[in-house]
Amino acid sequence: xxxxxxxxxxxAGVIELIENGSPxxxxxxxxxxxxxxxxxxAFTKTTNGVDRAAMKTVDEPFxxxxxxxxxxxxx
Numbered sequence: 001x002x003x004x005x006x007x008x009x010x011x012a013g014v015i016e017l018i019e020n021g022s023p024x025x026x027x028x029x030x031x032x033x034x035x036x037x038x039x040x041x042a043f044t045k046t047t048n049g050v051d052r053a054a055m056k057t058v059d060e061p062f063x064x065x066x067x068x069x070x071x072x073x074x075x
Contacts, residue, residue: 010055011062014040038065 003018019025024045040058045051 007058010059011066014058014062 003020004015005018007014007016038061040061041054043051043054
């Protein structure tokens with residue numbers, strides 16, 4: 001069974017799915033907007049700590065999606 005944790009540092013609604021093993025398919029990052037789930041990034045975990053490059057890869061599309069949603073709402 002996979003574990004998960006909330007990534008409040010990225011934004012509300014973003015979670016990390018954790019699959020330990022060998023190889024360690026460590027995470028899939030998801031963000032839920034209304035009734036749709038968006039996969040922001042999926043990768044094989046290669047470090048023991050926080051993968052800063054992966055966090056940046058997650059953060060950029062999350063912010064772009066959030067901005068697009070706000071623009072649609074404002075129009």
